[in-house]
Amino acid sequence: MFTDDAGKSGIAAGGPGNSAESNRRTGGDLVQLVTPGGERVSHPEFDPWLQDVTDEQLGALYEDMVVIRRIDTEATALQRQGELALWPPLLGQEAAQIGSARALRDDDFVFPSYRDNGVAYCRGVNPEDIVKAWRGNALAGWDPYTVNVATQQIIIGAQTLHATGYAMGIQNDGADSVAVAYFGDGATSEGDVNEALVFAASFQSPVVFFCQNNHWAISEPVRLQSHIQIADRAAGFGIPSMRVDGNDVLAVMAATRIAIDRARRGGGPTFIEAVTYRMGPHTTADDPTRYRDANELEDWAAKDPIARLKSLLERKGLLTEDLETAVAAKADAVAKALRAGTINMPEPAPMDIFKHVYSTPHSTLERQQDHYSRYLASFRDPAEAASEEGAR
Amino acid sequence: MIKEFRLPDLGEGLTESEIVAWKVAVGDTVALNQIIAEVETAKAVVELPSPFAGVVAALHEQPGTVVEVGKPIVSFEVEGDDGGSAGGSGADAPAKREPNLVGYGAVLENSGRPARRARSFAAPAVADAAPAPVVEPVAPAPVVEPVAPAPAVAEALPAVPRSAERPRSTPPVRKLAKDLGVDLAAVTGTGEHGLITRDDVRNFVGGGDLPVAPQDLAGVSAQAPAQGERETRTPIKGVRKFTAAAMVSSAFTAPHVTEFLTVDVTPTMELLAKLKASRAFAGYKLTPLTVVAKAVLIALRNHPTLNTRWDEAKQEIVQYNYVNLGIAAATPRGLTVPNIKDADRMSLLELSTALTELTDTARAGKTAPAELSGGTISITNIGVFGIDAGTPILNPGEAAILALGAVRKMPWEYQDEVALRQVMTLSLSFDHRLVDGEQGSRFLQDLGAILSDPGMALAMV
Numbered sequence: 001m002f003t004d005d006a007g008k009s010g011i012a013a014g015g016p017g018n019s020a021e022s023n024r025r026t027g028g029d030l031v032q033l034v035t036p037g038g039e040r041v042s043h044p045e046f047d048p049w050l051q052d053v054t055d056e057q058l059g060a061l062y063e064d065m066v067v068i069r070r071i072d073t074e075a076t077a078l079q080r081q082g083e084l085a086l087w088p089p090l091l092g093q094e095a096a097q098i099g100s101a102r103a104l105r106d107d108d109f110v111f112p113s114y115r116d117n118g119v120a121y122c123r124g125v126n127p128e129d130i131v132k133a134w135r136g137n138a139l140a141g142w143d144p145y146t147v148n149v150a151t152q153q154i155i156i157g158a159q160t161l162h163a164t165g166y167a168m169g170i171q172n173d174g175a176d177s178v179a180v181a182y183f184g185d186g187a188t189s190e191g192d193v194n195e196a197l198v199f200a201a202s203f204q205s206p207v208v209f210f211c212q213n214n215h216w217a218i219s220e221p222v223r224l225q226s227h228i229q230i231a232d233r234a235a236g237f238g239i240p241s242m243r244v245d246g247n248d249v250l251a252v253m254a255a256t257r258i259a260i261d262r263a264r265r266g267g268g269p270t271f272i273e274a275v276t277y278r279m280g281p282h283t284t285a286d287d288p289t290r291y292r293d294a295n296e297l298e299d300w301a302a303k304d305p306i307a308r309l310k311s312l313l314e315r316k317g318l319l320t321e322d323l324e325t326a327v328a329a330k331a332d333a334v335a336k337a338l339r340a341g342t343i344n345m346p347e348p349a350p351m352d353i354f355k356h357v358y359s360t361p362h363s364t365l366e367r368q369q370d371h372y373s374r375y376l377a378s379f380r381d382p383a384e385a386a387s388e389e390g391a392r
Numbered sequence: 393m394i395k396e397f398r399l400p401d402l403g404e405g406l407t408e409s410e411i412v413a414w415k416v417a418v419g420d421t422v423a424l425n426q427i428i429a430e431v432e433t434a435k436a437v438v439e440l441p442s443p444f445a446g447v448v449a450a451l452h453e454q455p456g457t458v459v460e461v462g463k464p465i466v467s468f469e470v471e472g473d474d475g476g477s478a479g480g481s482g483a484d485a486p487a488k489r490e491p492n493l494v495g496y497g498a499v500l501e502n503s504g505r506p507a508r509r510a511r512s513f514a515a516p517a518v519a520d521a522a523p524a525p526v527v528e529p530v531a532p533a534p535v536v537e538p539v540a541p542a543p544a545v546a547e548a549l550p551a552v553p554r555s556a557e558r559p560r561s562t563p564p565v566r567k568l569a570k571d572l573g574v575d576l577a578a579v580t581g582t583g584e585h586g587l588i589t590r591d592d593v594r595n596f597v598g599g600g601d602l603p604v605a606p607q608d609l610a611g612v613s614a615q616a617p618a619q620g621e622r623e624t625r626t627p628i629k630g631v632r633k634f635t636a637a638a639m640v641s642s643a644f645t646a647p648h649v650t651e652f653l654t655v656d657v658t659p660t661m662e663l664l665a666k667l668k669a670s671r672a673f674a675g676y677k678l679t680p681l682t683v684v685a686k687a688v689l690i691a692l693r694n695h696p697t698l699n700t701r702w703d704e705a706k707q708e709i710v711q712y713n714y715v716n717l718g719i720a721a722a723t724p725r726g727l728t729v730p731n732i733k734d735a736d737r738m739s740l741l742e743l744s745t746a747l748t749e750l751t752d753t754a755r756a757g758k759t760a761p762a763e764l765s766g767g768t769i770s771i772t773n774i775g776v777f778g779i780d781a782g783t784p785i786l787n788p789g790e791a792a793i794l795a796l797g798a799v800r801k802m803p804w805e806y807q808d809e810v811a812l813r814q815v816m817t818l819s820l821s822f823d824h825r826l827v828d829g830e831q832g833s834r835f836l837q838d839l840g841a842i843l844s845d846p847g848m849a850l851a852m853v
Contacts, residue, residue, distance in 0.1 A: 073425075074425075077425045077441040079400075079402075080400070080402065080438065080439070080440050080441050081397070081400060081440075081441065081443040082398065082399075082400025082401065082443075083400075083443075085401070085404070086404055281436075283404075284402070284403065284438075285402075285403035285404040285435055285436070286435070286436065287435060287436030287437065287438075290436075378562075378564045379563070379564040379567050379568075
């Protein structure tokens with residue numbers, strides 16, 4: 001009942017780019033609960049899922065979105081200052097990430113991609129742990145089992161298989177938690193994602209496929225990837241899907257709640273396409289002006305997810321000075337802590353590389369470790385090394 | 393206190409970037425993350441946010457300079473030790489920390505390796521082969537560094553010209569040399585096969601056998617340049633750098649032969665005048681180059697060996713069954729050779745349009761990279777400069793290049809008498825690996841035949 005038919009008619013003609021036709025393609029049956037101007041639109045199927053959202057919770061969603069945008073811009077600046085090797089900005093995708101992540105229970109398990117830093121933040125990952133891997137100080141920034149978020153997947157779409165496997169495990173355990181896979185529009189063209197959809201459907205596993213269609217797979221526009229709406233791909237696997245305005249935090253939250261509820265009650269997988277836009281580069285090493293029309297960016301800036309929620313709060317009289325001050329103070333504090341934490345992050349020692357390979361002693365590794373430590377010692381002055389040796 | 397900002401690796405493994413513009417000036421007060429400069433890497437133009445809050449004390453590099461990753465580009469006067477919101481001891485970190493962060497090995501020690509990736513400009517292989525010595529060791533302007541982070545020895549040692557090969561040594565010794573500021577190229581190795589040992593580096597520093605500064609050798613005081621510089625040094629970069637690499641590579645890989653033929657082109661000039669007056673060509677730009685280009689395309693049909701490429705790696709000769717005709721063009725940025733794709737399939741009218749478009753685009757400096765690659769044979773029009781003949785160097789990867797000289801009125805034999813005729817010299821260089829003297833000569837002869845009697849083209853098509 002939620003499957004969106006809008007795309008079935010429209011195979012848009014013309015060259016690459018998303019600008020001209022995309023408005024028509026994404027306009028149709030897209031579920032939107034808050035207009036770009038901040039007006040709340042009623043929706044008989046989605047509204048019941050938001051009845052419990054209080055004014056305070058709306059303010060908290062606003063805070064989350066402002067803070068994660070601030071973390072994102074601070075991390076981008078840190079990369080430009082040589083403190084991070086690389087950073088994949090999420091600018092423009094705040095509502096899709098916050099709205100969905102805030103719909104989860106603590107015991108649900110998230111399998112994110114490299115760009116889903118807003119999701120990690122909502123799950124309680126410390127911002128400096130988010131940047132740790134991007135600084136090259138660790139292979140992963142956090143322990144997946146303390147926050148129930150897997151390490152960020154760099155291989156496009158591979159995490160959908162992990163999520164499906166985890167969901168099959170939940171079934172074996174007889175638990176009622178849910179696995180959530182986060183991925184992008186480009187990932188839906190990958191074999192891994194297709195295999196994951198097949199398995200999830202076959203086993204009716206409790207997994208939610210949350211696709212952020214940000215319109216660009218690096219420099220490839222989404223309409224080159226798929227001649228039908230991304231959400232409609234799910235129908236081919238027998239998986240129900242929804243297509244929501246990904247810049248509308250309430251629409252995203254309602255859709256995620258619907259999907260999570262279905263999974264928890266044994267209803268199997270759901271596919272959500274959150275239609276959003278990557279307003280920044282693919283990563284800090286990318287220059288989107290080489291392939292993207294400036295007008296397209298302008299169109300999407302007018303649909304900014306934070307500005308939209310802000311307008312809604314304003315209309316409801318909830319945008320108080322207290323709220324704005326508190327949110328700004330929180331963002332400043334988080335950014336400051338992130339900067340200090342990043343710059344002062346302890347560097348791993350060369351020998352640490354051996355620590356995380358085997359859980360038990362391993363003779364080949366021990367031999368390599370010995371060779372490597374002697375190699376490192378050769379950098380020191382022989383006399384010095386000898387005296388240290390003697391002192392030991 | 394003074395804090396330095398060193399150029400970071402802005403895009404996954406880059407070793408240099410160009411300062412496009414400064415957004416701040418010395419004396420400006422800047423906030424943390426305020427945009428201070430625009431920098432162009434091989435991948436993108438990006439804005440640099442300030443890592444400190446403070447006052448700009450010095451800008452170390454001029455706009456337009458290509459700077460190696462890790463070099464200080466700007467210094468800030470920062471209040472106290474806290475460095476504003478940069479946070480605690482973190483303010484010191486950039487200096488401590490090597491600027492390239494992850495996964496790209498040790499920081500390059502100014503090894504002169506071609507750092508910038510070859511843009512898809514022409515044959516990429518050529519760019520890779522760019523000879524190291526082309527790069528002038530960076531340090532052009534007499535910039536005074538307010539802070540000297542490196543050990544004093546580094547400054548006492550004059551820069552030693554790099555040899556093409558990296559000095560033989562081991563990683564620990566290289567590390568020691570780097571710590572002591574010693575350039576290994578200046579050290580004589582006493583180890584096995586000339587290996588530089590730890591002791592060699594030590595002796596070099598202690599031994600006092602420092603090379604004499606080049607200025608002293610020349611007998612010119614360092615302070616000498618008073619009013620009016622006697623020399624101006626311009627960094628080798630951009631199109632100039634690329635052209636140089638391409639020319640060197642071409643000149644020293646393909647054995648060039650150049651042949652000349654002077655032709656009475658009066659009939660061609662008469663044909664041109666006739667065509668210009670015809671209705672079909674009204675509004676089109678017709679020049680001797682248009683006709684010569686067409687003549688080349690016609691003559692190539694019978695002499696395909698001039699439209700080939702030597703594939704050294706595969707040990708194969710590539711015969712092109714199409715012609716992408718390169719036209720050397722002087723542009724504001726230097727020499728480029730854009731080409732007309734599938735020129736052999738074009739009518740004279742199409743060719744004339746394509747030539748006009750190509751030269752206009754090139755002069756405006758807007759030639760797309762795709763138009764610069766994939767050429768199969770080239771023409772250079774030195775006649776426009778009033779020159780008669782030359783020995784053109786092949787565009788790398790191509791078997792032949794034709795230079796057309798100026799059309800001059802000269803006394804010339806015409807119907808057994810001396811007459812004033814319009815005469816042009818053709819200079820054809822070809823790669824002797826691919827083209828024998830006979831083939832080259834016959835091609836040139838056919839060209840001459842068409843230009844001296846355009847009707848001959850009928851016999852060749």
